[in-house]
Amino acid sequence: MEGKRTVAPNPTDDHEARTAPLIAAEAAVLADEQTLTRRRLVRLATAGAAGMAATGYALERASAQDATPDPAPDPEADPEAGEDEEATPAPGGTPVGSAGELVVYSGRNEELVGDLVPRIEGGTGVDLEVEYAGTSELAAQILEEGENTPAGLFLAQDAGALGALAAEGRLQELPAELLERVDPRFRSPDGLWVGISGRSRVLVYNTDQVTEDRLPASVLDLPTAGFEGQVGWAPTNASFQAFVTALRVLEGDEGARAWLEAMQGIDPVVFESNGDVVRAVGRGEIQVGLVNHYYLYEIQAEEQTELPIANHFFQAGDPGSLVNVAGVGILAGTDQAEQAEAVVDYLLTEPAQAYFAEQTFEYPLIQGVPLAEGLRPLEEVQGPEIDLSDLADLEGTLALLTELGII
Amino acid sequence: MLTLRPRPAAKPASLVRGASAAGGGALAAPWRGRGGVRVRRGRPPVVVWLPAVLAGLLMLTPLVYLVIRAGESGGDVWGLVLRARTARVLANTALLALAVAAAGSAIAVPLAWLTSWTDLPLRRWWAMAAALPLVVPSYVGALTVVAALGPRGALQGSLERWGVERLPTIYGFFGAWLTLTLFTYPYVFLSVRAALRGLDPALQEASRGLGHGPWRAFFRCTLPQLRPGIAAGALLAALYAVSDFGVVTLLRYDTFVRAIYVQYRASFDRTLAAALALLLVAFAAGLVLAEARLRGRAAYHRLGGGAARRPKPIALGRWRWPALAYCASVVGLALGLPLGVLVFWLLRGVSGGEGLDGLATAAVHSVSVSALAAAAATLAALPVATLAVRYAGRVAGLAERVTYLGYALPGIVVGLAFVFLGANYLTPLYKTLPLMVLAYVVRFLPQAVGAVRTSLLQVSPRLEEAARGLGRGPAGATWRVTVPLTRSGLAAGAALVFLTVMKELPITLFLSPIEYDTLATSVWNATGGGAYGKAAAPALLLIAVSAVPTLLLVARDRTARVGRD
Numbered sequence: 001m002e003g004k005r006t007v008a009p010n011p012t013d014d015h016e017a018r019t020a021p022l023i024a025a026e027a028a029v030l031a032d033e034q035t036l037t038r039r040r041l042v043r044l045a046t047a048g049a050a051g052m053a054a055t056g057y058a059l060e061r062a063s064a065q066d067a068t069p070d071p072a073p074d075p076e077a078d079p080e081a082g083e084d085e086e087a088t089p090a091p092g093g094t095p096v097g098s099a100g101e102l103v104v105y106s107g108r109n110e111e112l113v114g115d116l117v118p119r120i121e122g123g124t125g126v127d128l129e130v131e132y133a134g135t136s137e138l139a140a141q142i143l144e145e146g147e148n149t150p151a152g153l154f155l156a157q158d159a160g161a162l163g164a165l166a167a168e169g170r171l172q173e174l175p176a177e178l179l180e181r182v183d184p185r186f187r188s189p190d191g192l193w194v195g196i197s198g199r200s201r202v203l204v205y206n207t208d209q210v211t212e213d214r215l216p217a218s219v220l221d222l223p224t225a226g227f228e229g230q231v232g233w234a235p236t237n238a239s240f241q242a243f244v245t246a247l248r249v250l251e252g253d254e255g256a257r258a259w260l261e262a263m264q265g266i267d268p269v270v271f272e273s274n275g276d277v278v279r280a281v282g283r284g285e286i287q288v289g290l291v292n293h294y295y296l297y298e299i300q301a302e303e304q305t306e307l308p309i310a311n312h313f314f315q316a317g318d319p320g321s322l323v324n325v326a327g328v329g330i331l332a333g334t335d336q337a338e339q340a341e342a343v344v345d346y347l348l349t350e351p352a353q354a355y356f357a358e359q360t361f362e363y364p365l366i367q368g369v370p371l372a373e374g375l376r377p378l379e380e381v382q383g384p385e386i387d388l389s390d391l392a393d394l395e396g397t398l399a400l401l402t403e404l405g406i407i
Numbered sequence: 408m409l410t411l412r413p414r415p416a417a418k419p420a421s422l423v424r425g426a427s428a429a430g431g432g433a434l435a436a437p438w439r440g441r442g443g444v445r446v447r448r449g450r451p452p453v454v455v456w457l458p459a460v461l462a463g464l465l466m467l468t469p470l471v472y473l474v475i476r477a478g479e480s481g482g483d484v485w486g487l488v489l490r491a492r493t494a495r496v497l498a499n500t501a502l503l504a505l506a507v508a509a510a511g512s513a514i515a516v517p518l519a520w521l522t523s524w525t526d527l528p529l530r531r532w533w534a535m536a537a538a539l540p541l542v543v544p545s546y547v548g549a550l551t552v553v554a555a556l557g558p559r560g561a562l563q564g565s566l567e568r569w570g571v572e573r574l575p576t577i578y579g580f581f582g583a584w585l586t587l588t589l590f591t592y593p594y595v596f597l598s599v600r601a602a603l604r605g606l607d608p609a610l611q612e613a614s615r616g617l618g619h620g621p622w623r624a625f626f627r628c629t630l631p632q633l634r635p636g637i638a639a640g641a642l643l644a645a646l647y648a649v650s651d652f653g654v655v656t657l658l659r660y661d662t663f664v665r666a667i668y669v670q671y672r673a674s675f676d677r678t679l680a681a682a683l684a685l686l687l688v689a690f691a692a693g694l695v696l697a698e699a700r701l702r703g704r705a706a707y708h709r710l711g712g713g714a715a716r717r718p719k720p721i722a723l724g725r726w727r728w729p730a731l732a733y734c735a736s737v738v739g740l741a742l743g744l745p746l747g748v749l750v751f752w753l754l755r756g757v758s759g760g761e762g763l764d765g766l767a768t769a770a771v772h773s774v775s776v777s778a779l780a781a782a783a784a785t786l787a788a789l790p791v792a793t794l795a796v797r798y799a800g801r802v803a804g805l806a807e808r809v810t811y812l813g814y815a816l817p818g819i820v821v822g823l824a825f826v827f828l829g830a831n832y833l834t835p836l837y838k839t840l841p842l843m844v845l846a847y848v849v850r851f852l853p854q855a856v857g858a859v860r861t862s863l864l865q866v867s868p869r870l871e872e873a874a875r876g877l878g879r880g881p882a883g884a885t886w887r888v889t890v891p892l893t894r895s896g897l898a899a900g901a902a903l904v905f906l907t908v909m910k911e912l913p914i915t916l917f918l919s920p921i922e923y924d925t926l927a928t929s930v931w932n933a934t935g936g937g938a939y940g941k942a943a944a945p946a947l948l949l950i951a952v953s954a955v956p957t958l959l960l961v962a963r964d965r966t967a968r969v970g971r972d
Contacts, residue, residue, distance in 0.1 A: 103921060110932045111941075132932060133916040136672040137819065141917055143677065144823050145830035150838065150921070164675035236656070270578075272553065272657070395673040402492075402669075407659065 107135025195325030198363035219320025223262035232289035297361035472824035476681035515595035540741035542953035544910035546653025595640030602636030691815030756940020788855035818913030855900030862896025
């Protein structure tokens with residue numbers, strides 16, 4: 001098939017000049033007609049592509065409202081946007097939504113909180129524009145942006161990032177009325193951020209293979225509980241690392257190292273994520289796994305069957321039952337503090353807290369919201385006597401895990 | 408062999424390359440080395456040097472940012488940087504980069520040769536398939552490698568009936584090296600293929616005519632000619648391995664970039680991270696210099712009149728089947744494996760009720776921003792490559808090499824540099840497409856420069872001089888002669904930038920206009936939530952869309968194969 005082409009009879013074949021990279025000068029200079037046709041084509045194509053991109057961009061700009069911080073947004077400046085996206089003020093309340101959209105940086109995944117966004121908008125009248133990215137990347141971004149951050153609110157997956165922003169003076173104090181709804185264990189000691197949902201570390205186990213009386217009361221006894229090759233963990237996961245940090249705080253660096261080495265001695269099975277650990281336990285590949293409590297519910301819901309798995313809570317005060325939170329903070333100097341406060345307010349009311357309880361199977365952090373079925377009440381879990389702001393030294397934890405070859 | 412057949416369109420090649428091309432030696436003037444006639448001495452025209460210098464300065468943006476951040480610490484940060492762990496991760500990084508470049512070249516050169524110079528069955532199909540792994544985002548690739556070859560993966564599952572309980576671990580150096588090689592060898596493949604297509608078969612024929620066997624002719628004559636192509640492609644693959652984050656994280660190999668991310672993630676310490684990144688820049692600069700040495704300073708274009716012919720395909724004979732098996736195993740691993748896993752996830756996800764909402768918008772966003780970045784990067788690459796090839800000198804060399812720095816930096820550093828620049832100094836542009844495109848150009852310009860310079864090397868400056876002699880200005884000569892002649896290089900560069908922007912993640916997350924979803928961010932969102940079923944659709948769409956320019960690129964040589972004789 002190629003052989004035929006090599007004797008192509010037509011030396012003025014238009015295609016030839018187009019693609020042969022080395023052609024004689026005369027071909028380029030003299031074969032004007034061909035080059036012109038080609039050039040016209042190239043120009044047309046280029047112009048077309050540029051036009052498409054420009055149109056797309058213009059449409060984007062027109063439909064999305066201006067995201068850059070604007071000290072005094074004129075409601076008449078962008079009539080199209082006004083028509084398209086009528087802000088719905090809170091019924092009876094102050095029309096906090098009318099001053100433009102509140103930009104939220106969300107370190108919580110869209111899969112988890114995406115459905116909550118319209119509820120917040122409906123509940124507060126504030127229009128939200130949400131940027132999703134990793135919690136720590138967003139924290140670094142906010143630090144780089146400084147005063148000019150377009151974000152008004154930061155929704156973080158864990159307390160550590162909020163603590164880092166608070167330490168750099170990038171968060172502003174929340175109203176006491178909002179802070180007081182949450183147990184002091186789960187908010188900033190300086191009132192700069194507040195937890196909105198909680199999660200507990202647990203030992204998930206396969207109920208067909210293991211009876212609960214075989215499970216240790218403390219995570220410290222797990223290495224000697226007879227589960228060689230049967231424990232799953234996800235050491236690259238942030239929640240696992242927070243647990244190791246808690247272990248270091250409570251047992252000292254040497255205690256933590258000894259526990260980790262003892263665990264390595266029983267040959268734990270490594271997974272990428274907590275979800276993978278729970279699935280493996282459900283399939284009976286391993287008998288137990290160190291995870292967050294809510295994956296069990298998610299996976300039961302996802303598989304739509306009753307898997308033979310259950311959560312085992314370690315005893316109260318054990319490092320193995322650390323309770324960590326996802327939380328929010330309002331960016332210092334934002335011109336939309338009022339809207340941001342309205343959103344935090346909503347997040348700490350019954351409907352939003354019920355969303356976390358029912359949709360993400362987390363612990364609600366305000367009183368009087370029913371837990372997901374089968375969840376042990378937070379008061380009985382009693383995470384260790386440890387302040388979340390004590391868990392700042394993630395770096396030391398990562399160094400330890402790296403040194404031991406765990407991550 | 409050289410002029411046995413009458414060739415009306417082309418005069419006999421009077422000379423092609425320097426004396427080291429043994430076969431051509433008898434025909435060739437000793438024409439390489441520092442004293443070569445190749446470069447035009449004298450001042451480059453302003454249309455060339457000004458944009459090149461501007462592009463070079465733009466490339467320095469992340470560097471300036473890093474110096475500012477690292478400088479904030481006072482001197483004590485360097486004590487932290489120069490600790491034992493740093494030396495270890497640096498050694499790990501060097502090992503990975505070199506191993507990926509070497510393995511990528513070893514895979515790619517035979518593939519490129521088979522698909523361009525032999526009568527391999529379905530040759531063009533193989534060429535396309537061999538280029539396509541480049542469009543698989545490496546984090547998706549790593550996820551699929553783990554799913555297939557990991558401890559509880561598909562391979563182990565299928566071996567379980569024979570009692571295989573555990574596979575040798577995929578984690579660590581082996582897995583990272585395998586994954587990165589599989590998804591970056593196309594850099595070498597594409598650039599070697601371009602070089603092979605630009606090569607004049609007269610050389611090889613002269614070598615054969617002088618009594619060399621086919622292998623000897625290949626190793627002594629063709630392979631040295633491919634050196635710049637191999638070096639350019641291997642450099643891109645090596646720098647990719649250096650700056651990649653997704654693969655080394657998912658496969659748990661401790662490299663420099665991972666150490667930088669740990670700084671950001673663990674302590675939110677931008678100062679130490681910046682100091683580490685500066686060290687990484689120094690390391691990458693070493694790689695770039697090594698490539699420049701490997702590339703050599705020889706001329707690779709024709710001297711004198713005439714034009715290159717297309718060769719007759721080399722008959723593989725009984726080697727046809729081993730050659731086919733080779734192509735099939737490379738393509739099967741690098742393309743079949745990720746696609747297979749993704750399709751499996753897609754089917755499982757669809758049966759689990761995952762919808763496909765928002766995919767069209769995300770695809771439009773991805774395509775428009777990638778097209779803009781490809782156009783901008785190609786435009787910026789032309790003066791840089793011209794300066795480097797035609798006016799070689801210190802400044803020109805520097806301008807070209809500086810462009811490689813952005814590419815060596817992890818995306819999070821380039822992204823944060825532009826967050827800093829945009830939010831504080833270019834506030835109206837922050838979180839708009841222009842700034843986002845600018846950041847992409849900084850990160851991916853070397854791909855365009857590499858492609859353009861390789862094809863520019865094969866264009867004799869005499870052609871431009873002829874155009875000048877016929878009355879064109881410097882810009883006119885470039886536009887009328889050089890650009891058309893290097894079009895395949897320009898297109899290759901644009902396509903490379905397009906498909907890397909399609910899959911880019913950190914810059915997109917940092918700098919895209921708010922709520923501007925792209926296919927890459929959709930994949931990220933879904934995998935972050937553990938929803939692989941939901942990730943499969945945008946990932947497959949991303950691969951399909953990026954495949955289009957790649958396929959066009961490879962398909963072009965359907966016409967290029969038409970012989971002149």
